[in-house]
Amino acid sequence: MITTSEIIKIFGKPGDDRNLVTVPMPYPRKIAWDTKVITNRMQCHKLLAPIFQKIHAEILSHYGIAVIQRLEIDVFGGCYMFRKMRNGNDWSRHSWGIAEDLSPTKNGLKTPFNKSQFSKPEYKAMIDIYYRNGFINLGIEKGKDAMHFEFLKFIK
Secondary structure, eight states, rough: OOHHHHHHHHHHTTOOOGEEEEEEEEEEEEEEEEEEEEEEEEETTTTHHHHHHHHHHHHHHHHOHHHHTTTTTTTEEEEEOOOOTTTSSOOOOOGGTOOEEEEEGGSTSSSGGGGGGGGGGGGHHHHHHHHHHHHHHHHHHHSBTTEEEOSSSOOO
16 A cells, blocks of 8 residues: 555645646446435545546446446545544545545445445446556455545556
8 A cells, every 4th residue: 555655755645736726537426325316426645636537537437427327436435534543543545636535325434345336247337447547446455445446556
């Protein structure tokens, strides 16, 4: 895992809005806490903006909008949120806009990966797209919190 000090060297201080951009997404997404609200954009770190856009374009290309909606890949749980990790003192990776949560209700923080929505075979392609683009999934890596995809590679 990449450490907080390494993240600061690459991405700057957490919560620095000079490093944030709002990027369009290639398909509409429902806000997880109010699924009647639809967004077509996401706020993230400026260095990862093209990578997030590429990931979602690849997801759209692979699944198509109807399958994305049926599989609830379009349920957006957030990217940028300036805060500490839950039950911790370190900064959440969301504090830089370098992590994204998807479908949090069915892939919860404490849900074991094998009981999560994203453990099913139909989500393998989506997870592979994230990994190919430098992200990890905490459900796979830590056994829980499958909603959480975070950037792991160093940017030179």
